[in-house]
Amino acid sequence: MNTGLWGERLAAGYLFLHGYRILDRNWRCGRYEIDIVARERRSGVLAFVEVKTRSRTDFGLPRDAVTSKKQLFLTRAAQGYLKAHREPDAHTRFDVVEVYTRPLRIVHLPGAF
Amino acid sequence: MLSQVNSFGLTGLNGFPVKVEAYISGGIHAYETVGLPDAAVKESKERVRSAMKNAGFDFPGDLHVTVSLAPADVRKEGSIYDLPIALALLSAQGNLKQAPLVRAVYLGELALNGDVRPVNGVLPMVISAREAGESVFFVPRDNAAEAACVDGVRIFPVENLRQLVSFLRGEGDMKPQPPTVFVPEEMTYPWDFGDIKGQATAKRAAEIAAAGGHNLLLSGTPGSGKTMLARALPSILPPMTLAECMEVTKIHSVAGYRGLVATRPFRSPHHGASAAAITGGGSNAQPGEISLAHMGVLFLDEFPEFHRDVLESLRQPLEDGVVTVSRARTSCTYPASFMLVAAMNPCPCGNRGSRTRACTCTPSQIQRYARRISGPLLDRIDLFIEMNDVPFEDLSGKAAGEPSQSIRKRVTAARQRQMERFSNDSTRTNARMTIQEIEAFCPLDGGCQALMEKAFRRMDLSARAYQRLRKVARTIADLDGSDRIQEKHLAEAIRYRRLSILGENEL
Structure with missing residues (x-):
């Protein structure tokens, strides 16, 4: 199993333990993909989660890899998701989950952009 | 939502x-x-x-x-x-x-x-x-x-x-601002006529200009007091009424100045100013110096040094008292009813006409200098004053000149007469009279008529200059408390139209 997929599974588990219901994983809309779609149980907010896994930070933090271009793609995908599920007015949020492998550490950034 | x-x-x-x-x-x-x-x-x-x-x-x-x-x-x-x-x-x-x-x-x-x-x-x-x-x-x-x-x-x-x-939300309390009380200004001006030694003619001319809202050109050797006289002018202008203050404050507010303007504005832009800075401009058509000087004095020191296009752009507002600033997106009309006070040297070296110093300019230099101000613009100036060196006796003399306060009383009285005369329309000063009003209020009797004809021929006046002379004569009569323009009033008015101060070739 590759690192990225491993990190996404780990992140999904983390979110589940922190009060989120996982609705979809690797939801695709044409060439755009969302790693995790989850709903916060407490508030009902729909979170579109991008997971970034890194073993070393020599080339910047994982969150830095979510560039403005990537953000645009995620926004497009989210629009597609809302349309497909007929929820145009849902309260939404874009999160980033960083997974560091050595030592193992998970950082959740709600409302990252 | x-x-x-x-x-x-x-x-x-x-x-x-x-x-x-x-x-x-x-x-x-x-x-x-x-x-x-x-x-x-x-x-x-x-x-x-x-x-x-x-x-x-x-x-x-x-x-x-x-x-x-x-x-x-x-x-x-x-x-x-x-x-x-x-x-x-x-x-x-x-x-x-x-x-x-x-x-x-x-x-x-x-x-x-x-x-x-x-x-x-x-x-x-x-x-x-x-x-x-x-x-x-x-x-x-x-x-x-x-x-x-x-x-x-x-x-x-x-x-x-x-x-x-x-x-x-109804939780806190807030007090409304008390109405700003308008105190008819008892302002102190930094410059007072009492401080100006000598220069009796110039002071008299300034008084006439203030009384009738006329435009004034001061020509004189360096250090003869042109700038000082101009700066003291607002102190002899009558106080502004509340309505006038509001009108002026409105313009200043748009231009970004805060607070109520209670004293007559005095604007003295530098001679490097652009036409847009003077008449108004910018993409959102901001008011320029002539509008900021509305109801007050626009002082142009070193008059011939201003760019030609700047001086020419003054012509229309001087005539109409308003300026329309048109830009691609907006077109705004701002009031620009100001008193123009211009100051200049009589020649490039500045000493022409001096009693003590010799002028080193050639006639052609002088001509070129004077020609920087166009005829049409000069035509719109009512009073031309020559200011010469102040003799030592005047300077050292203890005798103070007449203070601004008392000159202002006469000016205010003369303005009062004008207000009554023009009670029912928008004309406020003699300088702003229309042709019809000149005909109605500035009749010339037999003696005046003869004097005017002589002056007209000898000085080669334009039709506009003729009308302007009558307006100035009217103001002098107002200062004198006379309902009728007398020969002495007209004679004094003619005396202030000395274009010879502008160089060899008279206009």
């Missing part, structure tokens, strides 16, 4: 109502400002976000926000919409009742910490808004005194967002 707040906008000196609407919905987070906002209005998002958070409120950053400034087809400028936008967002979030937001007008820029900062053009906006039927205003504290000049409105000075919101 949906809310509306009343605000105001400005084009030139005229205001128009603006409705600030906000709609907050779910979906992908976004923030849109629509209604032709300029850069300052678009940037309000960041100020509003920070101000709301720092004042202890939520900014709907993770929701889809639409802010609309209606009417949608008129350009909105400046930072005045920060406060209404913040209130609209608070109301759309359900944190504020809608009712008070549409019953008053809200203006103000927000600082990042939630303080409310002053903005430009509050007075003209309040005036137009009152005409549109508004009576309650929330304005930045620093603009409150200016806004409270207007009758029949309640002005609330706003210090910060927090304070305003608690007041609107």
Whole structure:
């Protein structure tokens, strides 16, 4: 199993333990993909989660890899998701989950952009 | 989810109502400002976000926000919409009742910490808004005194967002600004006629110019007191009435000066000024120096050094008392009824006509110098004064000149006579008389007629100069308390039309 997929599974588990219901994983809309779609149980907010896994930070933090271009793609995908599920007015949020492998550490950034 | 707040906008000196609407919905987070906002209005998002958070409120950053400034087809400028936008967002979030937001007008820029900062053009906006039927205003504290000049409105000075919101929720208390009381100025001017030694003719001419609102050209050797005389001129002009103050303050407010203008403006732009700086300009057609000098004095020192196009652009406003500034997007008409006082040297070296120093200029140099001022412009100047070196005896003499205060009394009396004469229309001074009014109020009897004919032929006057002479004669008669223009009045008026001070070739 590759690192990225491993990190996404780990992140999904983390979110589940922190009060989120996982609705979809690797939801695709044409060439755009969302790693995790989850709903916060407490508030009902729909979170579109991008997971970034890194073993070393020599080339910047994982969150830095979510560039403005990537953000645009995620926004497009989210629009597609809302349309497909007929929820145009849902309260939404874009999160980033960083997974560091050595030592193992998970950082959740709600409302990252 | 949906809310509306009343605000105001400005084009030139005229205001128009603006409705600030906000709609907050779910979906992908976004923030849109629509209604032709300029850069300052678009940037309000960041100020509003920070101000709301720092004042202890939520900014709907993770929701889809639409802010609309209606009417949608008129350009909105400046930072005045920060406060209404913040209130609209608070109301759309359900944190504020809608009712008070549409019953008053809200203006103000927000600082990042939630303080409310002053903005430009509050007075003209309040005036137009009152005409549109508004009576309650929330304005930045620093603009409150200016806004409270207007009758029949309640002005609330706003210090910060927090304070305003608690007041609107009925929690806090807020005191309306007391009306700004207008004290007919007992202003002290830094320059007084009493300090000017000698130069009796020039002072007399300045008095006539002040009494009738005439334009004045001072020509003289360096150090003879031209600038001093010009600077002292506002001190002998009659005090402004409240209506005049408001008119002047309106223009100054648009140009970004705060507070009530209670003294006659004195503007002395440098001779490097561009035509746009003098007549008004910029993409949003801001008022220029001639409009800022409205009701006061526009002093152009080193007159021939001004760019030609600048001087020529003065011609039309000098005649009409208003200027229309047209730009691609807007066209604004500003009042520009000012007294032109120009000062110059008689020649490039400055010593021509001096009793003590020799002029080193060649005749052609002098001619070239004088020719920088065009005939049509000179035609619009009523009084030409030559100022020469002040002799030592005058300078060292203890005898103080007549103080401004007493000259002003005579000027005010002469203006009073004019006011009564022109009681029923917009003419306010002799200098602004129309042709019909000249015919009605400046008749020349037999002796005057003969004198005028002689002067007309000898001085080769233009038709306009002829009319201007009659106006000046009228003012001299007013100062004399005479209903009729007498020969001595006309003779004095002719004496001030000495174009010879301008070089070899007379016009």
